[in-house]
Amino acid sequence: MKKFHDFLRKGEFRLAICIGCNKKIWPPTEFCCDCFSKTSFKKIKPVGTLIESSTSHIRGKEELFGIVDMEGIKLIGSLSSDLTIGMRVRMVECGIRENGIAFYHFEPLKRLNSYTEAKTYHMSDKKK
Ligand SMILES: [Zn+2]
Numbered sequence: 001m002k003k004f005h006d007f008l009r010k011g012e013f014r015l016a017i018c019i020g021c022n023k024k025i026w027p028p029t030e031f032c033c034d035c036f037s038k039t040s041f042k043k044i045k046p047v048g049t050l051i052e053s054s055t056s057h058i059r060g061k062e063e064l065f066g067i068v069d070m071e072g073i074k075l076i077g078s079l080s081s082d083l084t085i086g087m088r089v090r091m092v093e094c095g096i097r098e099n100g101i102a103f104y105h106f107e108p109l110k111r112l113n114s115y116t117e118a119k120t121y122h123m124s125d126k127k128k
Contacts, residue, residue, distance in 0.1 A: 003041055004028040008102055013094050014041035015071060026073035044071055046091035047109060050083055068106055077104030 007014045016028035020037025032039055048070030056063050064079040068089055075091075083089065083106070093105040 001028055001030070003030065005096060005102070007041060008094055008096050011093070011095055013044070013046050013091055013104070015044045015073070016040070017042050024071065024073055046070065046094075048075070048089055048091070048106075050079070050085055050087045050089050050106070053079060053083060053085060066106065068104075075104055077106050079105075080107045083108055 004014060004016060014028075016025040016039040017023070018025060018032035018035065018037050018039050020032060020035040023032060023034055025032060025039050028039070028041070030039060031037070048068040051067050051069050051074070053064060053066035056065055064081060064083070065076060066079045066083065068075050068077060068091075070091070077091070079089075088109040089106040090109045091104055092107045094103065096102050
């Protein structure tokens with residue numbers, strides 16, 4: 001768990017995978033609960049599907065939370081406002097709060113794609 005948190009602190013989400021049986025370990029631990037081999041922390045594409053969302057009211061502030069399925073593991077994170085269930089999302093931010101709790105923030109994948117397209121269009125425009 002410490003290693004996982006070290007990566008998170010750097011804003012990097014890594015998935016714990018057992019060296020012995022290749023099982024994905026979530027929540028991350030240093031040893032596999034099935035075969036007791038060590039786990040390694042693999043870099044993954046931080047993209048998943050939103051499977052549930054709810055709004056919470058903390059100190060009068062409205063916040064959107066959701067459960068995201070990423071590579072078969074389920075993460076609870078905060079969401080940007082324009083998401084619907086079943087949508088492809090991307091983890092744009094992760095880290096550890098002052099109270100030691102990990103946080104994740106998700107945004108729709110689509111918006112990022114259109115941004116890239118717009119940029120590419122702009123670049124090809126310049127060439128003319
Ligand atoms: Zn194992």
